[in-house]
Amino acid sequence: MEPRLITLNINGRSHQVALKSNVTLLRALRDLGYTDVKNGCEKGDCGACAVLLNGRAVNSCLVLAWQADGAEIVTAAGLGTVDHPHPIQEALADSGGVQCGFCIPGIVIAAKALLDRNPHPTEEEIREAISGNLCRCTGYALIVEGIRRVAESRES
Amino acid sequence: MLPEFELLMPRTLPEALEMLAQRAPDVMPIAGGTNVIPDLRGGRYRPACLVNVASLPELRGIRQEDGFLVIGGSVTMAEVLEDPIVAQFAPVLQEAAKMLASPLVRNRATVAGNLANASPAADMAPPLLALDAEVELASRESIRRVPLKDFFVHVRQTVRQPQELVTAIRFPLPPPGSRARFFKVALRKADAIAVVNGTVRVDLTENGRCQAARIALGAVAPTPLRAYEAEHVLESQPLTPKDIAEAARLAGEATRTIDDIRGSAAYRRMVTEVMVRRTLGEIAYGEGEN
Numbered sequence: 325m326e327p328r329l330i331t332l333n334i335n336g337r338s339h340q341v342a343l344k345s346n347v348t349l350l351r352a353l354r355d356l357g358y359t360d361v362k363n364g365c366e367k368g369d370c371g372a373c374a375v376l377l378n379g380r381a382v383n384s385c386l387v388l389a390w391q392a393d394g395a396e397i398v399t400a401a402g403l404g405t406v407d408h409p410h411p412i413q414e415a416l417a418d419s420g421g422v423q424c425g426f427c428i429p430g431i432v433i434a435a436k437a438l439l440d441r442n443p444h445p446t447e448e449e450i451r452e453a454i455s456g457n458l459c460r461c462t463g464y465a466l467i468v469e470g471i472r473r474v475a476e477s478r479e480s
Numbered sequence: 481m482l483p484e485f486e487l488l489m490p491r492t493l494p495e496a497l498e499m500l501a502q503r504a505p506d507v508m509p510i511a512g513g514t515n516v517i518p519d520l521r522g523g524r525y526r527p528a529c530l531v532n533v534a535s536l537p538e539l540r541g542i543r544q545e546d547g548f549l550v551i552g553g554s555v556t557m558a559e560v561l562e563d564p565i566v567a568q569f570a571p572v573l574q575e576a577a578k579m580l581a582s583p584l585v586r587n588r589a590t591v592a593g594n595l596a597n598a599s600p601a602a603d604m605a606p607p608l609l610a611l612d613a614e615v616e617l618a619s620r621e622s623i624r625r626v627p628l629k630d631f632f633v634h635v636r637q638t639v640r641q642p643q644e645l646v647t648a649i650r651f652p653l654p655p656p657g658s659r660a661r662f663f664k665v666a667l668r669k670a671d672a673i674a675v676v677n678g679t680v681r682v683d684l685t686e687n688g689r690c691q692a693a694r695i696a697l698g699a700v701a702p703t704p705l706r707a708y709e710a711e712h713v714l715e716s717q718p719l720t721p722k723d724i725a726e727a728a729r730l731a732g733e734a735t736r737t738i739d740d741i742r743g744s745a746a747y748r749r750m751v752t753e754v755m756v757r758r759t760l761g762e763i764a765y766g767e768g769e770n
Contacts, residue, residue: 325484345487345530348517367518369671371584380558380587386513387588390487391534434584455670456582 330393335402350384360401371457374430381437400429419470423461486529493538501620503529504643512588515597550650557586572660582671592646605704606679609696613651617644632703657684674699675743680759700735707734719764728757
């Protein structure tokens with residue numbers, strides 16, 4: 325199968341890449357160095373590979389790279405860095421919601437998608453929003469707490 | 481790593497239908513990919529060619545048309561959840577969409593794909609069966625509409641031919657006295673495949689008599705099904721506890737359950753009866769009864 329030249333707009337940067345048809349968006353992102361996007365289950369069960377695709381949180385393992393040609397993609401690292409964290413990233417760290425950290429980029433993306441649409445979610449809505457993101461360390465309590473803190477701090 | 485395949489990227493529906501016709505039978509449409517990609521990875525099927533139908537303009541949107549609600553073939557679960565027409569006329573579809581997989585999946589998974597994939601446990605199947613939905617199948621040569629009750633053939637098999645595409649799902653707008661509820665029993669609340677799912681719908685007259693009833697069940701047979709005998713017990717009657725119990729019993733009898741990792745055949749059958757009785761009770765007497 326012939327590679328095809330596509331454009332991926334990732335975290336505000338445009339990349340032209342030649343990819344074969346069977347490359348997933350997850351694989352394309354990691355090969356371009358966006359390794360904050362994690363490869364967990366590769367079947368849409370764990371959410372570790374979540375990114376924003378034209379503003380919606382999706383599992384990048386279930387998107388073919390060609391399907392994302394021309395789309396706007398945002399990864400967790402595109403929201404904030406260690407030096408300049410996004411409020412969601414800061415709150416997750418401060419609340420103790422991060423243990424091994426593998427699920428956190430996906431959780432950050434899911435939380436961002438939630439708060440963009442619903443700035444003041446209930447605890448139930450927070451739990452619902454991250455229900456496609458598996459964390460095997462924390463039991464979720466402190467992750468939920470972190471996201472709740474972001475929502476609260478925005479009220480003031 | 482996914483197996484290799486040819487991937488065609490049509491820009492219009494006629495282009496897509498031409499590609500499907502030329503590549504059939506060894507071709508598969510892909511939209512959200514939430515079933516197709518795991519199935520390719522798992523080796524469930526290995527088509528030589530995929531046709532991307534996610535961005536065809538003709539398949540977009542939800543609209544009202546001549547007394548019908550029409551859901552385009554690329555409409556996602558997230559779009560169903562946000563749509564005001566669905567909220568007004570068929571909130572039961574939103575109840576089901578909200579319990580399907582996870583938000584990450586719902587942003588990609590399409591209603592058409594949920595039906596075409598033909599899992600016995602497809603969460604969109606019972607509410608759409610209860611709404612008397614039809615599936616619109618288009619090919620280069622023709623367009624046909626198949627009642628959803630005739631669409632499913634067996635586990636993962638439908639009447640759709642390889643060159644055909646599900647371009648829309650449509651159903652008549654329910655009358656004002658129509659009430660429908662979705663239920664789902666699963667091993668956990670989110671991101672779970674149904675042990676049993678279903679939809680109960682009753683169209684009530686002003687004096688509370690049941691004009692028409694629909695009881696649709698999933699994960700209890702090789703295909704989603706309707707419990708016709710249970711429906712007949714309710715029709716032309718007021719909803720009495722006795723009739724509700726009898727309809728629920730017949731709904732349990734309509735199942736052809738199997739044992740699997742999520743539940744035993746006996747449990748599925750019993751829980752079907754309980755959930756149908758409980759859901760009918762909620763419709764008839766309000767929340768918290770039974």
